[in-house]
Amino acid sequence: MRSRLAIRMQVLSFAALAAAIPAVAQERAIEFPDVDGYGTFAVDLHTHSVFSDGVVWPIIRMQESERDGLALMAVTEHLEYQPWREDIPHPDRNRSYVVASEYAAEAESEVIVVNGAEITRSMPPGHVNAVFISDANALLVESSGADYMIRLRPSTPEEQAASEREARQAIEAANGQNAFVFWNHPNWPAQRPDGVAKLTDMHRELIADGLLHGIEVANGDFYSAESLQIALDNDLAILGVSDVHYLIDWDYTPHAGGHRTATLVFAEERTAESIKEALHANRTVAWFGNWLIGREDALMPLLEASLQLTKVERSAGDKLIDIRLSNMSDAAFDLRVTSGHRFNGPPSTMRVEPHSDLDLAISGETRTSFEMAFEVLNAITAPETHPTLRLAVEVPSQ
Ligand SMILES: [Zn+2]
Ligand SMILES: [Zn+2]
Known part of the structure; x- marks a missing residue:
């Protein structure tokens, strides 16, 4: 380990070392x-x-x-x-x-x-x-x-x-x-x-x-x-x-x-x-x-801000509804669908990785205005109690 570090010190100038710190800092913030x-x-x-x-x-x-x-x-x-x-x-x-x-x-x-x-x-x-x-x-x-x-x-x-x-x-x-x-x-x-x-x-x-x-x-x-x-x-x-x-x-x-x-x-x-x-x-x-623990009135606004529906559209050529869940936070969200929706894709539980999107294709949904519900398994509002995040979905007409 020591010799490898010595080599790195030779090839990196002090300026480069100093410049590397903010990037690391930003990544872990x-x-x-x-x-x-x-x-x-x-x-x-x-x-x-x-x-x-x-x-x-x-x-x-x-x-x-x-x-x-x-x-x-x-x-x-x-x-x-x-x-x-x-x-x-x-x-x-x-x-x-x-x-x-x-x-x-x-x-x-x-x-x-x-x-x-x-x-x-x-x-x-x-x-x-x-x-x-x-x-x-x-x-x-x-x-x-x-x-x-x-x-x-x-x-x-x-x-x-x-x-x-x-x-x-x-x-x-x-x-x-x-x-x-x-x-x-x-x-x-x-x-x-x-x-x-x-x-x-x-x-x-x-x-x-x-x-x-x-x-x-x-x-x-x-x-x-x-x-x-x-x-x-x-x-x-x-x-x-x-x-x-x-x-x-x-x-x-x-x-x-x-x-x-x-x-x-x-x-x-x-x-x-x-x-x-x-x-x-x-x-x-x-x-x-990976847990967020709080009272419902403090936690729900955070979940709503963290996990947003950023795309809803009827997919071309079939009757699926394409949605995108975007995670704006450091938490990996573990979700369980409780509104009865099914997907051409993951089964009833899924993970939305930090600062990432999850695309889902809803199958068998004929309504253009409905609510989806997800139990958020990595969020805790009371012992053994996970809150439910509700998302209103409006499918634009084509
Ligand atoms: Zn102490
Ligand atoms: Zn102490």
Whole structure:
């Protein structure tokens, strides 16, 4: 491998190498169409750097986000967990955000970076992210004599009670800064050995008091049906996040068609304020693997914008109706026809590849005005529930 790279370095000038980067960046950028009335923005609200337990400098996090075409990235270091603190002391919990935002200003980055923190506790409440905060240091609650491992793994009921009290204080402080606050990886096996997310009384109180606004339904390569149900039952925003610690390239192989787990937000403008408003209004869809996970009212406009009928005509010489389904998005749509239509072509299930067309010839349809219905198998509106996309078809007279 090393010798092959050396040869490539010889034949490629530095200018050619530099010029190659934007093309790669463009290819891997997350791309979904805008919906009626809103722009569609990809955001990642959960990232780590060396300032907590990540292994890269914050500038690399920003450059990955640029390549992924994110509109916004939150810097969310663990408040209470700093495994590299012997080597990288950082009493100032805002330092990581400052490094990332200085880079963003100097590089005139397209990515909006917002400050955040991961309040890191045993269950309950588990890990909780606060984003759009103004001062991470103000969320740090120092308990007398307790070191940070006690906060993570309390061993007595007293330590657990203290941890819950401090977590509540940190969450209240974040809300005092008008943060958007969400529950991280509620199904994490380290805290839920059966992998099933469950609400506790503490979570119910936080939700009832308006202090918890969202929940991770997808984190890295985890999806939780129970978290999705908790979001629907409690009016929480549905979120997908990378929670990246290493490199996006290694975890998600974007050069091979992969993408980081992220959230698509439907906002009026590409600004931090507008994206925050949309998060509080639950206008979100989690983008995880090839799945789009969201409430029906947020997901359907995205499906309608993504999958469009771009051709309808009676084919010459026979009585088939030729239609073209065009996919304007990064998702590969897996469809199942539920309107009873049949095709001279694929059977009842089919795939429309990303940014591609699928031509179908409908057989046995004599009407000139009708509706087609497709269950979208890679979209999820509730556990084990896939939405139906309806397309009105008008066949022009010849
Ligand atoms: Zn966590
Ligand atoms: Zn994390």
